[in-house]
Amino acid sequence: MDGNLVPLIALRPGQRGRVVTMNVGRGKARRLMELGLLPGEVVEVVSNSVGPVVIRVRGMTLALGRNVASRVWVEVIS
Amino acid sequence: MSEVLVALAGSPNVGKSTLFNRLTGGDVHVANWPGVTLQRAEGKTEHHGIVLRIIDLPGTYSLSAQDIGEKIAREFIVEEKPDVMVIVVDATSLEKSLYFAVMALELYQKAVIALNMIDAAEKRGIHIDIQGLESKLGVPVVPVSALKGIGLGVLLDRILDVAQGRVRTYPLRVDYNGLEPFIHEVERLLRERGVLDKYPSRWAAVRLLEGDEVLLDELKKIDPELAEKVNSIRERARIELGEDPERIAISSRYSLIDEIVCSTVTRVKLAAPTLTEKLDELMLHPVAGPIVSVLLILFTFFLIFAVNTGFPLNILFDHMGYSELAALIEEYSLSGILGSLFDWLSSALSEWLTSMGYADWLVGLISDGIIGSIGTLASFIPLLLMAYVFLGAMQDSGLFPRAAVSLDNLFRRFGLSGRAFFPAALGMGCSVAAVVSTRAMDDDRERMVTAMASPLIPCQARLLVLLALASAAFTNPLEQSALTVSIYFLSFVLYLLVSKFLNKFVFKVEYAPDLVMELPPYHRPSLRVIWWYARSNTEHFVKKAGLLIFVLGVATWFLLNFGPSGYLSQGDISKSYAAILGNLLTPVTSLIGLPDWKYALAFEVGFVAKEGLLITFSSITGAADPVEALRSMGITPLKAVSMALAMNYYVPCLATVAALFSELRIGKYVLLTVVIEIVLALLLAGTAYWIGILMGFS
Numbered sequence: 198m199d200g201n202l203v204p205l206i207a208l209r210p211g212q213r214g215r216v217v218t219m220n221v222g223r224g225k226a227r228r229l230m231e232l233g234l235l236p237g238e239v240v241e242v243v244s245n246s247v248g249p250v251v252i253r254v255r256g257m258t259l260a261l262g263r264n265v266a267s268r269v270w271v272e273v274i275s
Numbered sequence: 276m277s278e279v280l281v282a283l284a285g286s287p288n289v290g291k292s293t294l295f296n297r298l299t300g301g302d303v304h305v306a307n308w309p310g311v312t313l314q315r316a317e318g319k320t321e322h323h324g325i326v327l328r329i330i331d332l333p334g335t336y337s338l339s340a341q342d343i344g345e346k347i348a349r350e351f352i353v354e355e356k357p358d359v360m361v362i363v364v365d366a367t368s369l370e371k372s373l374y375f376a377v378m379a380l381e382l383y384q385k386a387v388i389a390l391n392m393i394d395a396a397e398k399r400g401i402h403i404d405i406q407g408l409e410s411k412l413g414v415p416v417v418p419v420s421a422l423k424g425i426g427l428g429v430l431l432d433r434i435l436d437v438a439q440g441r442v443r444t445y446p447l448r449v450d451y452n453g454l455e456p457f458i459h460e461v462e463r464l465l466r467e468r469g470v471l472d473k474y475p476s477r478w479a480a481v482r483l484l485e486g487d488e489v490l491l492d493e494l495k496k497i498d499p500e501l502a503e504k505v506n507s508i509r510e511r512a513r514i515e516l517g518e519d520p521e522r523i524a525i526s527s528r529y530s531l532i533d534e535i536v537c538s539t540v541t542r543v544k545l546a547a548p549t550l551t552e553k554l555d556e557l558m559l560h561p562v563a564g565p566i567v568s569v570l571l572i573l574f575t576f577f578l579i580f581a582v583n584t585g586f587p588l589n590i591l592f593d594h595m596g597y598s599e600l601a602a603l604i605e606e607y608s609l610s611g612i613l614g615s616l617f618d619w620l621s622s623a624l625s626e627w628l629t630s631m632g633y634a635d636w637l638v639g640l641i642s643d644g645i646i647g648s649i650g651t652l653a654s655f656i657p658l659l660l661m662a663y664v665f666l667g668a669m670q671d672s673g674l675f676p677r678a679a680v681s682l683d684n685l686f687r688r689f690g691l692s693g694r695a696f697f698p699a700a701l702g703m704g705c706s707v708a709a710v711v712s713t714r715a716m717d718d719d720r721e722r723m724v725t726a727m728a729s730p731l732i733p734c735q736a737r738l739l740v741l742l743a744l745a746s747a748a749f750t751n752p753l754e755q756s757a758l759t760v761s762i763y764f765l766s767f768v769l770y771l772l773v774s775k776f777l778n779k780f781v782f783k784v785e786y787a788p789d790l791v792m793e794l795p796p797y798h799r800p801s802l803r804v805i806w807w808y809a810r811s812n813t814e815h816f817v818k819k820a821g822l823l824i825f826v827l828g829v830a831t832w833f834l835l836n837f838g839p840s841g842y843l844s845q846g847d848i849s850k851s852y853a854a855i856l857g858n859l860l861t862p863v864t865s866l867i868g869l870p871d872w873k874y875a876l877a878f879e880v881g882f883v884a885k886e887g888l889l890i891t892f893s894s895i896t897g898a899a900d901p902v903e904a905l906r907s908m909g910i911t912p913l914k915a916v917s918m919a920l921a922m923n924y925y926v927p928c929l930a931t932v933a934a935l936f937s938e939l940r941i942g943k944y945v946l947l948t949v950v951i952e953i954v955l956a957l958l959l960a961g962t963a964y965w966i967g968i969l970m971g972f973s
Contacts, residue, residue: 223486223521224341228791230525231337233371237526246561248684248693249790256368258555258796260680262692262789 205269208242214271221268278326279438285363286375287334288795290391293804294421295331322431338378340489358438360386366396373532380447386414387433393418400543407539413445451527457512485521551796564681572700575665609657617650636842648828662708663809671800687787689771690778698725702732710934718788727948728773730927736885747905748915831883867917868964913967917960925956
């Protein structure tokens, strides 16, 4: 599983991944990066069910709409 | 230097408002930033005989001028050049909150860092090397706890030190790695041409390379040729470095932050699972989360309205047969007390004025028209105040964003985000409170849509009318509650459908705003801050909407009490201008099966306040009990259904229209809201009535 590129939305709660790329518009990308969601950063999924995906990155808890979360690609860390 | 201008800046959830409130002691002037509904708070304090004027800048995550808050904060710093900029950061999570500080220090170096929540950091075993941080950032760093009032004297000392030049501050230099040669190139060009010189040149160069639209537009206006050149340098950088310059810039800032945190912060113990993590397991659970959120909101709503108006306790007890208890609760609720106060004031004034020999109409105007309008306005104040306390507590404690997350899934289908639940919940009490609460939305389109749709939710006054109609026309309690419940259900459905309609046809956007939201750690809300927030917002509303409520209230009094024959001293409402207007409206009310000027007049009066419908029925028929009044007017089940639908949606009340004006600021949208409601009322009531007729009802 290590090294697999998957969208953030595919991670289960408790799983961690390293951000590789973000396939979102410029404004949104800037917003996410300024919040600390940068390529190279490790994120942990806190909850992921029907609503927004909740993640922890740089000590901050962030809720991402499912649309955004499906466009952030991460490398799974096992 | 007699007055020092201080700008308070920082990201959301770092305790900026608490610090502002502490420093100014609540002596605050609240207004809007020019041209936007964003609130601008300003306060004063004195330290060592020097007056400090403190401006609370909007809380933002950066200064990229991406949204209105960031734009305002940046413009203020650049244009007003405050004597000192105080940057608030969260000591418990420097790796996050230093981002704003770094951006701000690159732009403006006359600064002091307020290292807030130092007590919480120490409790969690986080030690911060203050001197180390000072030398890395180049400005004084003062550990404070705004919540407990620790370190504020030292903070004020440092502010004056920087303002008066006793302490030197140094510009912060971020190493932008590969981007550096391009930065130098742009910086040199800017210097040669002498443009954008109100900004630090290195800062401007970095921002331009990052593609800052606001700055690029500014440059385009002054020097289009240079703007072209800068754009081509940016393209070149992108190609040569194989990466977006913006991404390089942001990660360079974060690298610096990592380095600073690494060398100044030590953690002596591992944090145990915090309250936040445990609570989040519940709040973010796919099933429990939405249920808890809804219960929480309903409970708070219940509390606010029970204290204010006795509702829903009064109605509950009344239906259980304890009507005396219900009346008692109503009488001693805040609005009950206010109501009797104004009744007393009105009759005392009327007696006194009559004894002084003033004309009848003048006595009526003053004691009924003017005092009555002020009374209407006053009755909103406790409701608004408490709605703000509720909103403030939800926001300050961290519950608000969780509830929004858990309800997001449902609301997305209608082009809204989870945040849209709040105005709907508040609307069950009072539409004014609902409209004003939409301010908390950060998506502009969603804010407008929910403000326009929330008056559809039946408020407490409409519930009273609804119950009177149900009791008058139906004898079976089951049928009575069926009517009431179905109107509520229909209203929530309409709230969602009208939102969808507005999104699609007015704002021409079909997707829901995608949530990107910080979930700050839970904490006990600060009562000081909430109280201050509630008080200043209510004051602000009273100032803005008060005049309109007053003027229209007095105008309606004229229509009801004057007719072609002059002042109607006997209170013969059927000869008033309002009755004449009512007759003009009967062709419209005939469409929904109510071809009587009395109904039309009631609708007119109901525009001032929905409970006015019942008052009109009583004063026309002479029966004090509105249920009796309705029966004597020959109400039938079918007419009651039609009336219930029409009454609920025909128009938002006067105070709500005033609130819509002050929140939307676009007359066209207020008008559209009113038109949508009128059309819905006619359509629904008309359809119900004519189907009923076809089915043989009368």
